[in-house]
Amino acid sequence: MDFNLSEEQQLLKDSVDRFVLDGYDFEKRRKHANTDDGFSRDNWKKFAELGWLAVGLPEEYGGFGGPIETMIVMEAIGRGLVTEPYLATVVLGSGLVAEAGTDAQKTEILGAVAEGNCMLAFGYAEPTSRFNLADVTTKAEKKGGGYVLNGHKSVVYGAPSADKIIVSARTSGGVRDRDGISLFIVDNNASGVSRRDYPTADGLRASEVMLENVEVGADAMLGAEGAALPVIEKVVDQGIAALCAEAVGCMEMLKDETNEYLKTRKQFGVPIGKFQVLQHRMVDCFIELEQSRSMTYMVTLKLDEDDTERRKAASSAKAQIGKGGVFIGAQSVQMHGGMGMTDELKISHYYKRLMQIDTMFGNRDWHLKQFAALTQ
Amino acid sequence: MELAFSPAEQAFRAEVRAFLDAELPDDLRDKVRHRRELQREDYLRWQRILHARGWIAGAWPKEHGGCEWSPAERHIFDEECHAADAPPLLPFGLQMVGPVIYTFGRPDQKEFFLPRLLSGEHWWCQGYSEPGSGSDLASLQTAAVRDGDDYIINGQKIWTSLAHHADWIFCLARTQKEGKHQEGISFLLIDMKTPGITVRPLVLMDQGHHVNEVFFENVRVPVANRIGEENKGWTYAKFLLGNERAGIAEVAWNKKLLQRLKEMAADTPASGERLLDDALFSRKVAETEIKLTALEYCNLRILAAMQEGSPPGGEASMLKLLGSEVTQSITELTVEALGYYAAPYEMADQTPGSNWTPVGPEAAEGVMGQHLFMRAITIAGGSSEVQKNIIAKMVLGL
Numbered sequence: 001m002d003f004n005l006s007e008e009q010q011l012l013k014d015s016v017d018r019f020v021l022d023g024y025d026f027e028k029r030r031k032h033a034n035t036d037d038g039f040s041r042d043n044w045k046k047f048a049e050l051g052w053l054a055v056g057l058p059e060e061y062g063g064f065g066g067p068i069e070t071m072i073v074m075e076a077i078g079r080g081l082v083t084e085p086y087l088a089t090v091v092l093g094s095g096l097v098a099e100a101g102t103d104a105q106k107t108e109i110l111g112a113v114a115e116g117n118c119m120l121a122f123g124y125a126e127p128t129s130r131f132n133l134a135d136v137t138t139k140a141e142k143k144g145g146g147y148v149l150n151g152h153k154s155v156v157y158g159a160p161s162a163d164k165i166i167v168s169a170r171t172s173g174g175v176r177d178r179d180g181i182s183l184f185i186v187d188n189n190a191s192g193v194s195r196r197d198y199p200t201a202d203g204l205r206a207s208e209v210m211l212e213n214v215e216v217g218a219d220a221m222l223g224a225e226g227a228a229l230p231v232i233e234k235v236v237d238q239g240i241a242a243l244c245a246e247a248v249g250c251m252e253m254l255k256d257e258t259n260e261y262l263k264t265r266k267q268f269g270v271p272i273g274k275f276q277v278l279q280h281r282m283v284d285c286f287i288e289l290e291q292s293r294s295m296t297y298m299v300t301l302k303l304d305e306d307d308t309e310r311r312k313a314a315s316s317a318k319a320q321i322g323k324g325g326v327f328i329g330a331q332s333v334q335m336h337g338g339m340g341m342t343d344e345l346k347i348s349h350y351y352k353r354l355m356q357i358d359t360m361f362g363n364r365d366w367h368l369k370q371f372a373a374l375t376q
Numbered sequence: 377m378e379l380a381f382s383p384a385e386q387a388f389r390a391e392v393r394a395f396l397d398a399e400l401p402d403d404l405r406d407k408v409r410h411r412r413e414l415q416r417e418d419y420l421r422w423q424r425i426l427h428a429r430g431w432i433a434g435a436w437p438k439e440h441g442g443c444e445w446s447p448a449e450r451h452i453f454d455e456e457c458h459a460a461d462a463p464p465l466l467p468f469g470l471q472m473v474g475p476v477i478y479t480f481g482r483p484d485q486k487e488f489f490l491p492r493l494l495s496g497e498h499w500w501c502q503g504y505s506e507p508g509s510g511s512d513l514a515s516l517q518t519a520a521v522r523d524g525d526d527y528i529i530n531g532q533k534i535w536t537s538l539a540h541h542a543d544w545i546f547c548l549a550r551t552q553k554e555g556k557h558q559e560g561i562s563f564l565l566i567d568m569k570t571p572g573i574t575v576r577p578l579v580l581m582d583q584g585h586h587v588n589e590v591f592f593e594n595v596r597v598p599v600a601n602r603i604g605e606e607n608k609g610w611t612y613a614k615f616l617l618g619n620e621r622a623g624i625a626e627v628a629w630n631k632k633l634l635q636r637l638k639e640m641a642a643d644t645p646a647s648g649e650r651l652l653d654d655a656l657f658s659r660k661v662a663e664t665e666i667k668l669t670a671l672e673y674c675n676l677r678i679l680a681a682m683q684e685g686s687p688p689g690g691e692a693s694m695l696k697l698l699g700s701e702v703t704q705s706i707t708e709l710t711v712e713a714l715g716y717y718a719a720p721y722e723m724a725d726q727t728p729g730s731n732w733t734p735v736g737p738e739a740a741e742g743v744m745g746q747h748l749f750m751r752a753i754t755i756a757g758g759s760s761e762v763q764k765n766i767i768a769k770m771v772l773g774l
Binding site for chain 1: 671683
């Protein structure tokens with residue numbers, strides 16, 4: 001039992017922490033977030049140079065590290081409220097390719113991602129699927145040697161900047177069947193792909209992705225036909241672990257900022273942190289953060305266990321992080337008073353991100369239900 | 377980062393498990409499993425078995441008769457004991473006054489008290505709280521006035537757990553009225569048979585006799601029974617409160633209680649399904665289990681830090697706070713699971729030799745009593761509000 005980082009992991013942490021601290025102050029972040037892309041391509045190049053775009057991927061394809069390294073990067077991303085689409089491209093996109101891809105797919109895509117020359121996005125949700133990953137109506141029908149895709153993928157984070165979008169589509173079975181789902185790698189500029197791009201409440205970019213008679217070759221299929229759901233679940237659980245780490249970074253930043261504010265903001269002649277009602281609320285935030293951090297370590301270290309254990313770990317961690325994140329976000333706004341409401345202060349931006357983190361991959365109610373079903 | 381325990385720690389777990397299989401008497405397991413009140417002799421029997429094995433004081437240094445187990449080994453021992461339904465070890469001697477005596481006591485005090493404490497010959501109780509001094513412990517008024525080689529004690533202690541079983545009491549008493557409250561307190565060891573001590577039961581809402589009032593009327597205590605220096609008692613009292621806090625989360629015990637709640641809910645019919653399948657009930661169980669998992673990993677992180685030599689600070693308060701809340705959630709849900717059968721309740725079923733037969737399903741026994749008594753754990757040992765004050769001050773610097 002040991003919760004220390006290895007020497008290499010500590011070096012990685014120092015490097016991502018330094019980037020966020022020195023190169024990602026809130027005004028810079030605001031400037032990048034307000035560009036057309038919503039992030040900085042220069043930063044993305046830097047990520048590639050520093051090796052961060054290969055974290056958690058197999059060594060034979062140029063990757064290094066595993067879930068702990070991903071956690072380290074994602075926590076820093078949370079602290080800096082980094083808008084570069086790391087989760088979409090590296091954790092989800094490359095994660096899916098690494099999990100299910102052929103040797104040719106891995107060589108081509110993982111290498112290009114690591115070099116910073118390819119961005120990815122993962123379209124799994126649909127307008128009527130809510131959080132059920134098996135609820136897929138997008139259709140993939142065989143035609144010639146390939147497939148024709150038709151459907152609507154919703155709120156695909158990172159899609160506006162992605163070179164390739166990985167989508168789930170049904171090759172057989174009924175709407176919510178576990179079997180019959182396949183994954184396809186679709187070029188973002190392929191004929192029949194249209195997008196409606198928009199900024200999200202948490203300052204990122206996403207799209208509604210419409211697939212209208214999109215023809216792809218057989219080599220666009222990722223993994224075995226009709227057997228994609230276990231792959232999706234596994235990679236989404238990796239995404240949940242990464243998102244938990246990001247949330248911990250956000251929560252820690254809010255806790256530090258708010259605690260500092262309680263010590264400096266004066267009312268009735270004293271720092272407001274002298275009031276017991278605020279002390280106890282701050283302690284509640286601290287405890288939510290500690291619980292969330294503990295659950296993040298837990299899920300990160302259990303990602304390689306069998307499906308049931310992994311899913312239990314992911315659902316329990318996600319339920320805690322969803323609850324704790326929104327709690328700390330809302331309390332931080334409250335304790336900052338009117339200033340907490342402003343766009344100028346970073347507090348509200350972290351709150352908005354933590355709200356989306358609660359929703360992403362299923363909110364706390366969804367995961368409580370999953371956890372209950374797995375543990376009865 | 378690694379979640380697994382080391383091979384040596386896993387071997388230790390197997391050794392503890394084998395010992396419990398062989399040595400823990402079935403009737404004691406049965407009493408714990410059925411949430412029956414443990415009698416004085418029940419505690420002592422188990423203490424003597426552990427003492428014979430040399431496992432009565434896991435945390436203590438070997439020179440004083442302990443095992444010097446690492447925090448991880450202590451955690452493993454606790455887990456296995458709870459999993460086997462072993463009776464708990466009471467903290468008053470082993471966790472509280474024992475370490476004070478071997479850390480601050482004179483050689484003759486160590487020689488006299490420690491072996492008797494370990495063997496169970498001396499049952500200790502804790503004389504801290506007073507009617508006017510609860511959360512504000514340092515305001516205590518019980519007076520110790522010097523008279524030659526004795527102190528004369530007058531005053532009253534309250535909420536004294538199991539004082540009616542105790543041979544000795546460790547007491548905080550005021551030896552100086554001037555100055556700050558904390559500066560005039562001394563730490564005294566008092567024989568409960570000394571003339572002038574009266575123990576009066578306080579019956580709690582579960583009808584149980586767990587706690588007492590202890591009255592001191594001109595009680596003569598030799599100055600030789602003082603620990604350390606006069607007026608420095610608050611230092612020793614704080615050491616005691618901060619000592620051995622890792623087990624405070626009660627993770628292993630909570631896991632056991634939760635497992636039994638789920639077994640009970642799986643056996644309880646509810647409108648043609650199992651109660652455990654009821655959407656609202658199962659959601660509450662899931663929330664509690666997730667909170668317990670978060671507590672478990674908070675506890676492991678703090679244990680790992682302790683293994684490397686950093687003592688828990690305000691974090692111990694977090695473990696106490698969360699652990700007590702989890703216990704209360706579980707006992708509340710256990711009462712809820714029983715439905716109507718939470719109602720039949722008679723403390724008489726706890727008394728040895730009573731003819732009372734439990735009403736309702738077997739699993740109903742003792743549930744209401746345990747739930748009612750467990751309301752105390754967010755009050756005793758520093759209320760949840762006091763724990764939050766401690767975290768605000770020590771961790772957050774507010």
